[in-house]
Amino acid sequence: MNTVLESYLATWNAGDDATRSQLLGEHWAETASYIDPLAEAVGRDAVGATIAAVRGQFPGFVFSLVGEPDAHHRQVRFQWGLGPANAEPVVIGFDVVTTDDAGRIDQVLGFLDRVPG
Template sequence: MTTMPTAAVAAYLDTWNATDPAVRAALLADHWTEDAAYTDPLAEVTGRAQIGAAIAGVHEQFPGFVFTAVGEPDAHHRQVRFRWGLGPAGVEPPIVGFDVLVTDGAGRICTVLGFLDRVPD
């Protein structure tokens, strides 16, 4: 990865936006640790396979939606926090969240702590 926070956030969003399972698996292998942990209000999973399955579930629930960065990330040490939106491309996202990524010494994502800020009824 190049500069943390933008590279970590870009790799994270690329992974979440990958609809092809092979592409998603490659992104997980390149940018996430093998035992990465992901926790948000709807999921608590560990490992690339479980994270990939959670991402696939989001694509099934929200077909055609994309994740985008909302605002600028903030980082210190090996941590970055940022807001993201989920919705149709080019419009105000109906779903907005806030995540904290922790990376290992090589810049790969090892922990994600996610929060949902706006979810439609």
């Protein structure tokens, strides 16, 4: 699952549409879904648009792993942070990622633990 997490964070941290699209194509199932309290997206294009919108809202910020992930079978749960590189995260969330039979990201269920006011 370490590879899944690396691919997941790389997709969220991709600064341009072409790189993000490539990562989505390589590591996400075609019908992947992403759901959190603020967004619901189904399919690679919709997930990519959601990621682009978040990156537009927080330019220059990076997603990073917070703590240790916990995985079993085809799922992993982990806490992440979003903020300036090498600084305290401004946003902290918790995601559960499942994979399909080919090991691609299939579903993401996200929760927001700390959001700026």
